[in-house]
Amino acid sequence: xxxxxxxxxxxxxxxxxxxxLALMDVYSSFDRKDVIEDFVNLSQLLVYITLFxxxxxxxxxxRQRGVASALVNGAIGGTVVAAMLGLLMLFIGAxxxxxxxFVFQNLSPLDGSMLMxxxxxxxxxxxxxxxxxxxxxxxxxxxxxxxxxxxNGVMGAVIGVIIIGVLQGQINRVVTLGDAAxxxxxxxxxxVLANALGYRSSREQLxxxxxxxxxxxxxxxxxxxxxxxxxGTILRGDQQFAPTLLLLPLAGDLLSLALFGGVLVLFxxxxxxxxxxxxxxxxxxxxxxxVILSLGLLASQRDLNIPFAILIAVVMGTAFTVVPGLSVRxxxxxxxxxxxxxxxxxxxxFVTALLILLVVPPFTGASLTNTLNLVMIYIIMGVGMNxxxxxAGLLDLGYVASFAIGAYTAGILTAPSILTCPGMADxxxxxxxxxxxxxxxxxxxxxxxxxxxFWQAWPIAIIVSAITGMMLGVPVLRLRGDYLAIVxxxxxxxxxxxxxxxxxxxxxGGPQGVGRIPVPVIGDLVLDQAVEVYYLFLLVVGLGAVIVxxxxxxxxxxxxxxxxxxxxxxxxxxxxxxxxxxLAFGVSSAFSGMGGALFGASLQGIFPNxxxxxxxINVLSLVILGxxxxxxxxxxxxxxxxxxxxxxxxxxxxxxLAFGVLLVVTMLLRPEGLLPPPPPKxxxxxxxxxxxxxxxD
Amino acid sequence: xTSTSDILLDCQAVVKRFGGLTAVNTVNLQxxxxxxxxxxGPNGAGKTTFFNCVTGFYVPEEGDVVFDGKSxxxxxxxxxxxxxxxxTYQNIRLFPKLTALENILVGMHQHLKANLxxxxxxxxGTRREEQRALDDAMELLEYCSLSGRGDVLxxxxxxxxxxxLEIARALALRPKLLLLDEPTAGMNPQExxxxxxxxxxxxxxxxxxxxxxxxDMKLVMGVSDRVNxxxxxxKIAEGTPAQIQSNPxxxxxxxxxxxxxxxxxxxxxxxx
Numbered sequence: 001x002x003x004x005x006x007x008x009x010x011x012x013x014x015x016x017x018x019x020x021l022a023l024m025d026v027y028s029s030f031d032r033k034d035v036i037e038d039f040v041n042l043s044q045l046l047v048y049i050t051l052f053x054x055x056x057x058x059x060x061x062x063r064q065r066g067v068a069s070a071l072v073n074g075a076i077g078g079t080v081v082a083a084m085l086g087l088l089m090l091f092i093g094a095x096x097x098x099x100x101x102f103v104f105q106n107l108s109p110l111d112g113s114m115l116m117x118x119x120x121x122x123x124x125x126x127x128x129x130x131x132x133x134x135x136x137x138x139x140x141x142x143x144x145x146x147x148x149x150x151x152n153g154v155m156g157a158v159i160g161v162i163i164i165g166v167l168q169g170q171i172n173r174v175v176t177l178g179d180a181a182x183x184x185x186x187x188x189x190x191x192v193l194a195n196a197l198g199y200r201s202s203r204e205q206l207x208x209x210x211x212x213x214x215x216x217x218x219x220x221x222x223x224x225x226x227x228x229x230x231x232g233t234i235l236r237g238d239q240q241f242a243p244t245l246l247l248l249p250l251a252g253d254l255l256s257l258a259l260f261g262g263v264l265v266l267f268x269x270x271x272x273x274x275x276x277x278x279x280x281x282x283x284x285x286x287x288x289x290x291v292i293l294s295l296g297l298l299a300s301q302r303d304l305n306i307p308f309a310i311l312i313a314v315v316m317g318t319a320f321t322v323v324p325g326l327s328v329r330x331x332x333x334x335x336x337x338x339x340x341x342x343x344x345x346x347x348x349x350f351v352t353a354l355l356i357l358l359v360v361p362p363f364t365g366a367s368l369t370n371t372l373n374l375v376m377i378y379i380i381m382g383v384g385m386n387x388x389x390x391x392a393g394l395l396d397l398g399y400v401a402s403f404a405i406g407a408y409t410a411g412i413l414t415a416p417s418i419l420t421c422p423g424m425a426d427x428x429x430x431x432x433x434x435x436x437x438x439x440x441x442x443x444x445x446x447x448x449x450x451x452x453x454f455w456q457a458w459p460i461a462i463i464v465s466a467i468t469g470m471m472l473g474v475p476v477l478r479l480r481g482d483y484l485a486i487v488x489x490x491x492x493x494x495x496x497x498x499x500x501x502x503x504x505x506x507x508x509g510g511p512q513g514v515g516r517i518p519v520p521v522i523g524d525l526v527l528d529q530a531v532e533v534y535y536l537f538l539l540v541v542g543l544g545a546v547i548v549x550x551x552x553x554x555x556x557x558x559x560x561x562x563x564x565x566x567x568x569x570x571x572x573x574x575x576x577x578x579x580x581x582x583l584a585f586g587v588s589s590a591f592s593g594m595g596g597a598l599f600g601a602s603l604q605g606i607f608p609n610x611x612x613x614x615x616x617i618n619v620l621s622l623v624i625l626g627x628x629x630x631x632x633x634x635x636x637x638x639x640x641x642x643x644x645x646x647x648x649x650x651x652x653x654x655x656x657l658a659f660g661v662l663l664v665v666t667m668l669l670r671p672e673g674l675l676p677p678p679p680p681k682x683x684x685x686x687x688x689x690x691x692x693x694x695x696x697d
Numbered sequence: 698x699t700s701t702s703d704i705l706l707d708c709q710a711v712v713k714r715f716g717g718l719t720a721v722n723t724v725n726l727q728x729x730x731x732x733x734x735x736x737x738g739p740n741g742a743g744k745t746t747f748f749n750c751v752t753g754f755y756v757p758e759e760g761d762v763v764f765d766g767k768s769x770x771x772x773x774x775x776x777x778x779x780x781x782x783x784x785t786y787q788n789i790r791l792f793p794k795l796t797a798l799e800n801i802l803v804g805m806h807q808h809l810k811a812n813l814x815x816x817x818x819x820x821x822g823t824r825r826e827e828q829r830a831l832d833d834a835m836e837l838l839e840y841c842s843l844s845g846r847g848d849v850l851x852x853x854x855x856x857x858x859x860x861x862l863e864i865a866r867a868l869a870l871r872p873k874l875l876l877l878d879e880p881t882a883g884m885n886p887q888e889x890x891x892x893x894x895x896x897x898x899x900x901x902x903x904x905x906x907x908x909x910x911x912x913d914m915k916l917v918m919g920v921s922d923r924v925n926x927x928x929x930x931x932k933i934a935e936g937t938p939a940q941i942q943s944n945p946x947x948x949x950x951x952x953x954x955x956x957x958x959x960x961x962x963x964x965x966x967x968x969x
Contacts, residue, residue, distance in 0.1 A: 550819050551816050554816035555811045555816065555827075558799060559803065561792065561795055562792050565794055568754065570803070571773070572775075572784060573778060574775050574807035587813070679848060680799070682796065683798060683835065686834075
């Protein structure tokens with residue numbers, strides 16, 4: 001048994017961070033947020049996590065020295081962190097509270113519950129804290145000694161339960177247990193059966209999946225209509241919530257039945273196809289199933305309680321233990337597949353993914369859909385930013401400028417303003433004139449005859465953003481890296497000052513921005529609901545992704561990447577670097593402007609305060625976090641960086657802190673980002689390869 | 698070299714200065730169509746600077762570079778590349794994060810007609826063109842003995858492969874003149890022999906004119922029709938390999954530098 005050289009030092013480091021967090025009152029501001037009902041709330045959880053990290057850091061130094069050393073070092077680590085926190089409590093307790101409060105304004109009134117919930121007495125709390133620290137540290141030490149697989153499983157189970165527990169308010173009603181069970185049964189059934197029968201042709205494999213899907217549909221359809229499972233009522237007892245898949249067979253019409261069967265068949269086929277699917281697809285499919293099942297389990301209860309937390313832990317833990325092994329097998333099978341079969345597999349996967357995206361909003365409800373919409377806006381911007389930083393290697397910190405230009409262009413052209421309403425001094429005057437009319441729509445046409453619809457203004461906004469982007473590109477052509485970043489940063493700031501300034505108030509509306517921007521209208525359909533906007537965004541994101549993927553694999557995209565890798569050589573290869581750079585500026589600004597116009601129209605108003613440097617930095621971070629240069633990475637990055645903080649409303653005050661921690665940890669663990677794009681396998685697209693493959697079949 | 702129409706590259710009194718240093722001092726140099734011409738000289742003689750003047754990376758202060766009857770003076774590197782001059786680099790400069798095939802495809806840039814909009818729309822013409830380019834790139838890959846390495850990132854290729862990939866990328870430009878800057882740097886004798894054969898093959902099969910900088914005297918004397926020698930920015934000699942080997946000024950240039958800097962040059966001349 002040895003005590004590691006760095007055990008104490010590392011534990012003290014963690015302890016210092018913990019003390020700082022405690023002084024920011026992180027540990028007691030979430031005590032009303034239950035993670036698991038009547039068992040642990042978020043504040044307690046944060047204390048445990050800190051102690052665990054202390055133990056982990058201490059024990060990982062002696063990981064090779066056997067169980068006893070790991071346990072002892074872990075316990076030391078946990079105890080040290082706990083002791084430091086305890087000392088802090090005693091120290092603060094000894095001072096006048098107001099003195100401390102003067103510096104650390106977030107601190108809440110002090111008692112023992114600052115760190116140990118429910119313990120009013122200081123001394124008891126400190127003792128308890130240290131005991132808990134030692135125990136948690138022991139557990140952390142034990143954790144380091146687990147074999148890899150088990151560690152993944154435990155990690156997956158715990159993190160899964162924590163995330164679901166924290167988010168339960170938002171995600172409790174996403175999917176009913178019945179639906180989750182049906183979908184998961186079809187998926188797992190398809191997978192297991194296809195695996196058991198071994199690999200045949202991809203067509204036979206799909207047939208297996210379809211058969212399983214039909215069988216599951218029959219099974220669940222009949223059971224559901226006989227038992228009342230369809231109301232989403234199993235275990236929860238009272239409330240029913242629509243929509244659920246299992247309600248469909250009861251509707252009695254053919255369309256509903258087909259839809260119900262279709263969804264399950266698709267999941268069955270997906271499961272069967274993934275037995276020899278690519279690693280990323282395979283894993284995504286399985287983890288999605290685990291999440292759906294967990295959400296179903298959560299939804300069967302009003303709040304997450306201990307038995308169901310354990311069930312969810314089992315589901316997630318099993319997934320994280322089993323899937324990596326399966327994944328290796330599936331991936332090696334995928335490598336042996338002929339190209340066409342791989343294509344079929346991929347398309348099944350994409351159709352499923354698209355279908356899930358399409359049906360999400362009715363399941364998640366308006367507030368989550370609003371969050372999704374924000375994520376979509378950031379995805380659009382991220383896709384454009386990716387062209388700049390990922391392909392062309394140009395660091396643009398004024399990216400928000402083209403977003404603002406798009407938003408304002410579309411806003412000014414579609415809302416009543418000095419430009420569209422002749423004779424008006426500014427937007428306020430236009431509104432005053434409007435008041436005279438009973439019918440606002442008719443009045444608007446009278447007062448402002450030059451107003452454009454969203455669909456007319458949108459392309460103009462995109463073109464204006466692209467052109468201004470290129471114009472910004474001209475003076476900075478010679479600049480690279482940091483210099484370019486500084487200049488573009490300045491441009492973004494200047495633009496915001498102009499938008500906010502009183503000089504241009506008649507046009508840009510000053511600090512009030514532009515109001516009364518009409519929402520997009522298609523025929524009689526007014527897109528003013530979050531769900532409707534979601535579909536518009538989804539379409540735009542899809543189109544944008546297709547365009548960028550095409551560009552990336554074309555002559556234009558290659559010239560960008562060549563430029564990024566070595567500008568001089570790119571030029572020596574016959575690439576006009578000026579044109580290539582300006583194209584990158586233009587394309588990325590066009591995307592940003594496209595998103596900006598949508599943003600303004602969906603919010604029905606824009607304010608200069610929405611266009612801060614933080615937006616640029618957010619977009620840049622999500623591109624880097626997701627994995628520079630890939631489209632899938634932008635999606636993941638946007639969901640994590642934009643979606644998560646929106647969902648974690650309670651974290652609002654500490655949002656930037658969490659944001660920074662997340663970025664640092666990701667960059668340390670995965671410097672390439674969460675989902676870096678693999679190099680393209682171009683040789684498989686060559687005629688020679690295809691011929692050889694055709695001859696081999 | 699007989700009539701002017703046979704001259705592909707004609708450098709007339711090229712001067713390039715860096716501050717007080719005259720790196721290339723009034724160099725006159727011709728490369729005839731279909732010739733293999735070498736440029737040798739001790740380290741720091743200004744050979745690579747001269748290459749950079751030809752390819753437009755540097756703009757010479759004085760003199761003119763005439764290629765295929767047209768002056769290239771002051772032209773941007775991409776214009777010069779389009780005119781038909783391709784090059785490789787002394788210290789390999791591939792696009793490290795692009796695959797081997799993508800590197801070659803970048804070389805084809807000027808021969809592809811696609812633009813932003815046809816690429817965005819994925820028009821059938823653009824797709825066909827892209828497919829042809831890919832097939833051509835596969836052929837070049839095979840031609841340079843790189844088969845099976847097409848999807849490897851350039852930075853992950855072994856050194857010898859990187860050298861060949863650089864040549865494959867230059868060939869993708871379908872140049873009239875190929876500039877090779879120390880093509881055998883860091884190669885063992887066997888690889889050097891292969892490279893020598895490959896250079897001859899390039900001229901024989903592709904009708905290329907080749908202008909190369911090289912330190913390996915065996916290769917220089919083995920492949921060159923004519924050899925030019927530079928020292929301290931000036932061209933000090935020109936002639937057939939046999940003439941150069943017996944030129945007293947050249948021997949002195951190498952011997953002189955060997956006393957103060959390096960003994961490699963002396964040995965090489967004597968061995969050759």
